[in-house]
Amino acid sequence: MDIIEKARELGLMMADSNEMKSYIKAESAMKADEKSTRLMKEYKQLQIEMVKVTRENAGSAAIDEARIKLLEKQQEINDYEVTNNYLVSKGNLEALMKKVNDIIVFSITGEPTCSEEQCKSCGGGCRG
Numbered sequence: 001m002d003i004i005e006k007a008r009e010l011g012l013m014m015a016d017s018n019e020m021k022s023y024i025k026a027e028s029a030m031k032a033d034e035k036s037t038r039l040m041k042e043y044k045q046l047q048i049e050m051v052k053v054t055r056e057n058a059g060s061a062a063i064d065e066a067r068i069k070l071l072e073k074q075q076e077i078n079d080y081e082v083t084n085n086y087l088v089s090k091g092n093l094e095a096l097m098k099k100v101n102d103i104i105v106f107s108i109t110g111e112p113t114c115s116e117e118q119c120k121s122c123g124g125g126c127r128g
Contacts (some may be wrong), residue, residue: 017093017096021037021095022092023086023090023092025089026085026090027086029082029085030082030083033082035082036080039073039076039077039083040077042055042073043074046066046073047070050067050070054066101113112127
């Protein structure tokens with residue numbers, strides 16, 4: 001059994017998965033849509049501003065204002081079908097990749113990558 005060959009097979013299976021196909025379709029739609037590209041650029045700019053005011057210790061009012069703007073833009077992105085479809089499909093693909101990775105890690109170590117106890121300590125970021 002060649003590990004590299006199995007990795008190639010796994011990669012091809014991932015590339016052919018419904019999650020990957022959905023992601024590619026949603027990403028193409030988003031890139032072709034002017035409003036979605038504008039929304040994403042605006043969101044990235046607001047993220048930069050948030051980091052800037054936080055690093056500069058600009059005060060709680062400035063930080064709160066930046067946070068509110070960022071949350072409002074996130075809501076606008078979530079409410080727009082094209083960007084929402086992209087984010088959902090990206091999340092589904094990432095969840096599949098995490099699940100595959102978790103299975104590989106478990107197969108190697110015999111230990112789950114995230115137990116109930118660990119999820120309690122990190123805020124429950126695990127997805128099954």
